[in-house]
Amino acid sequence: ITSFDDIVDLVNKYLSADAQESLVSGARSGLYSFLEGSNEFCDAECISKTSEYFKDLFTATHDAETCPTIESYCGGCQNNADSFISANADSVPCCTQTAMDSIIGSLQSLIEEYGDLLSKIESAVKDTVTEADVSVAGYEALKAAAMEQAGCLGDTYDELADGDCA
Secondary structure, three states: OOOHHHHHHHHHHHOOHHHHHHHHHHHHHHHHHHHHHHHHHHHOOHHHHHHHHHHHHHHHHOEOOOEOOOOOOOOHHHHHHHHHHHHOOOOOOHHHHHHHHHHHHHHHHHHHHHHHHHHHHHHHHHHHHHHOOOOHHHHHHHHHHHHHHHHHHHHHHHHHHHOOOO
């Protein structure tokens, strides 16, 4: 997949016209929901509260020895972030928590709704990877590493979501 046209071709190949209409309708509905939530976020004056919380979280996460870069979140970076969250339990702004819950809920809905399509597209990506002389094993290793990192981020989100908001 190297262009927008490649994406369009994949959608046309794997989705019927009705399914495409449903996808567009869902995207439109999601956009309106996002805009409404964004307005509520701004009206609650949550931007500065959220940026201050995450500035503190990111500062606590970074450490020259245990988390010099975020390239590998699992391990030191995750431990640092989780320690900050535990030490500052119940301090995440409620408006921030609401926004994060909405984003995670939307992502989970997309995965549930379009998981089969994503599997089909993944198959096409594997074909492209093979055509580009990249081994499927290499692709699978990258995928496994990405899934591991996503799992660690998910665990940190759960840690954050488990607390009461302020």
